[in-house]
Amino acid sequence: MxxxxxxxxxxxxxxxxxxxxxxxxxxxxxxxxxxxxxxxxxxxxxxxxxxxxxxxxxxxxxxxxxxxxxxxxxxxxxxxxxxxxxxxxxxxxxxxxxxxxxxDDSYWVRFVTAEATDANYGLKQAQPDESPVVVEYSSPNTNKPLHLGHIRNNLLGWSVSELLAANGANVKKVNLVNDRGIHICKSMLAWLRFGNGETPESSGMKGDHLVGKYYVEFDKHYKEEIHELTAKGMDEEEAKKQAPLMVEAQQMLKRWEEGDKEIRDLWSKMNGWVYAGFDETYRKMGVGFDKVYYESNTYLLGKELVQKGLDMGVLFRKEDGSVWCDLTADGLDQKLLLRKDGTSVYMTQDLGTALLRHNDFGAERLIYVVGNEQDYHFKVLKLILGKLGFDWADKVYHLSYGMVELPNGKMKSREGTVVDADDLIAEMEVTAEEMCRDHGKNDDMSPEQLKELYHMLALGALKYFILKVDPTKNMLFNPAESIDFNGNTGPFIQYTHARIHSIVRKAAEQGVDPAQELSAPIELTDKERAVVKCLHDLPSTVASAAANYSPAMVANYAFDLAKSFNSFYQDTPILRENDPVLRLFRVKLCALVALSLKNTMHILGIEVPERM
RNA sequence: GGUUCCGUAGCUCAGCUGGAUAGAGCAACUGCCUUCUAAGCAGUAGGUCCUGCGUUCGAAUCGCAGCGGAAUCACCA
Incomplete structure (x- = not known):
């Protein structure tokens, strides 16, 4: 083969x-x-x-x-x-x-010679026959557009997948679209009530943004209703439950679960708008999936599991008809699995999708890229799967990542402090364009090439900014710093790659090919040795990054390598070197650094330009 | 209140399973483009690694306590 x-x-x-x-x-x-x-x-x-x-x-x-x-x-x-x-x-x-x-220098020289033309240096070949590692990420709700928090999730999910693959795993990327539930009913209800038949076409709005607008609309009117009720002396908790809009949304969810055609049609229509919008955002971010699950298709399996759990006696039904799992023996509380009206909750669905996914892939690991606000949820999920008798419960791994905060605090959708994913990408592209114009190094490129370059640099800056931080930690997203192109940034590494490519291009013009053999032994300068040693660390860095599910380790490695190279480049002649053996070795070194930067950035989902 | 996570330079972050004098970037200040891309390089300055106690040859790293911050504990997802 x-x-x-x-x-x-x-x-x-x-x-x-x-x-x-x-x-x-x-x-x-x-x-x-x-x-x-x-x-x-x-x-x-x-x-x-x-x-x-x-x-x-x-x-x-x-x-x-x-x-x-x-x-x-x-x-x-x-x-x-x-x-x-x-x-x-x-x-x-x-x-x-x-x-x-x-x-001894001879070892370092031998190493560079052996690897300089290996396009896959640092990347292990994936084993296609191995049982797969399934990575779920993104998992959007269909009631609002993607924002900065989703961006971290998507970039991490993609990058961790690439990282595990680079370490030899057979990775399957999956998405679980949360397309049903009370939240989408809220958008639907608000659209029916206040929408006047508005569509993406009629309004010129991206579908996910349009639906999101009605989710906000629901919340606004819902708040008003609560206010009216409390003004009449009703307790606030009670008002939240009795507000007509909420009652109606819940009825709508019930009708949805009963398969009511009118509701299902509306639901299909509005979700269709959202998917078209999401696809565009995914495409711009450069992420994708091997398989997409929809909760509307999987939640019933969750309900079956709950029935099975009742039969097994590991779950119990309360007098009002709601179904629970008792986790007090594990130091946790009781967990609701079915509401008294029989509708399912988040956990119900997740039980079903976990089983489905296990059956679909026979996976060695089921990785969920989900924020650390859901640590408790996954703890409970694993416990309940275990109680239901699934021995693969311990293959579930929650890749728990930290929140993204803004300089003025947390993002609150209701307070309008959310950073929208589409807006952010568009702004980054504008900045990238301005930067390139200022430098004026690419004036001979075609408009299409330029557009591609701006996009590459914009995404490079954004992705690197987010991925360089340890995933498990909360991070601050400072918009001013995220569009910086100097220092520890994606564009710095992209720039280094472009510089090297320029040298390799000119070397080829002079007939110096990195694949040529060295005809005599050489001694290394300190700067050369530093670069070589850094290159030498790549495989072990990828291995430990994969073991830690940490693209950040790869990002920091790429930065160190670029820095080391730039220092070498600054005061070492390469093509200007008169000794042909030294010149050839340095070209080999350049070629291997370029490959390594390209491969590490690839793990981060970042492309590197040949010119910028 | 219970549980979990976090606290390193003015700011943002590295520091992997304990190892030598704790490192980068940004911001500030100095230098370096007639020469392979200055989106770069070299340098200066900046620290009670939250505090205390303990474990040991050795602690930013491990344990305990305290202080400060965050998340979560929903018939939301």
Whole structure:
């Protein structure tokens, strides 16, 4: 098979990474010299701090007690043994309990030579026959357009999927559209009541924005009704329940679940508007899915599960007819699964979709990219799945990400402080255009090329700004900083890529091809070595980023690499270098940096330009 | 009130399973374009890693307590 051949070929050209050799050699030496059994993977190996000589450092403190040596003596003995055993170790030195190894330049040169033309450097080939990892993200409600919070979700979901795939997983991206429930009834009711038949065509509004407008409209009139009722002396809680609009919305939901044709038709029409709008936003963001689920198709399965749970005796029905799960033994409360009128709630649907998805994919992991405000929900979901007897409950993983806050506090849809996804992207594109105009480096490009470039840079800035932050943490979205193109930003990395591409292009014109072989050994400058070592870290960075579900680790890596390259580029001649061997090596280095930037940015869902 | 998460430079963030003198970017200030893209590079300045106690050769990292902030605990999703 094609992929297998490709893989074998790659394996042949790859060199064995030196970290494992060092760890193994240390473990071997500990055993041989002191009779100690140490698993190689547990040997603490870290990059040597730049103020000391060396490339890798082994911390020997953990072994001094058992070896009955002073840290210095132990480190020296280990250093001598490892230098003897590992050909790539040129030298070692000891400072306190730290054993620093110097790796011979020939290793770094061999590494660059081996990888410089591997277009997939840093990306493992996905295994198509492996049981899949299903990543659910986006999961929009069809009652309002996407906003900044959704943007973080979508970018994270896409990027984590790409990250896991880059680490060899067979990833399936899925979306679960929350197309039913009380919220969409509110929009429908408001549209019937106040809409005068307005459509996306008649108003020129994007469909999701139009429906969102009526959701806001509902809330406005609902508030008024509550106010009127409380003014007459009614308790506020009671007023919220008895407000005519709310009562009517609930009746509408009931009619929807009963399959009432009139309601279903209206629902189909308005959801259709929303989907058209979402598709446009997804396309602009550059995200997509292998499969889309609709809750309207899956919630009944949830209801069946609830019945099964009742039969099994793990759920119970209260006098009013509502169905609950008792989680007090797990330290939680009772959880509602069916309302007294028999309609289902969020949890009911999620039980159903989880089962459906498990059956559809036979997945090894079911990952849900959902905000940390729902930590409790997923804790409960896993517990109930377990109580229902599904042994795959522990394959459910909630990738819980932090909230996006604005400089003036939280986004509140009712207070109009929501940052709309479409608006934000449009503004970023305008900014990108202004920046490019100011620099005036692309005046010869066609209008289509320019438009593509502006979009690429706008999305690069936005995506990088959001993805560089640890997903689990809340983050501040400062609009002024998000459109910055300098420093730790997407465009900085894109710019670095464009610069390198310019060199590689000119090298080709001069007949220097990164695929050519070096005809003589070379010595590296400090700046070169720094870049090479950074490149060398890419595979392990992707692996640990994937293990942590953290695109941020990839983003920060890409920035470090770009910075390291720019520093090298600033004061090292490349094409101006007279020595042809050095010139060729540096072109190889450039080519590999460009590839690495491209591949890491690809994981983030960011494209890199060849010119900017 | 219960539970969970967070607290690192003026601001935004790195700092992975404990390791050497805690790092970037932004903002401020200095330099560097006749030379491969200055959207860049080099430098200066900026710290009680919230506080206290503990664990140990070693703590921003682990534990406990306190202070401050956030989320959640709905017949909303």
């Amino acid at each position: 094609y992929f297998c051949n490709l893989n074998l070929h790659q394996e042949n050209t790859k060199i064995v990474m030196i970290e494992q050799n060092l760890q193994q050699a240390v473990a071997d030496a500990l055993k041989r010299l002191y009779g100690m059994e140490v698993a190689p993977a547990t040997v603490v190996l870290q990059a040597t701090k730049k103020e000391f000589a060396g490339d890798y450092t082994v911390v020997v403190f953990p072994y001094v007690k058992q070896a009955r040596k002073s840290p210095e003596q132990l480190a020296n003995e280990l250093g001598a043994a490892v230098k003897e055993a590992v050909a790539e170790v040129a030298d070692y030195n000891v400072i306190k309990g730290f054993l620093n190894f110097v790796v």
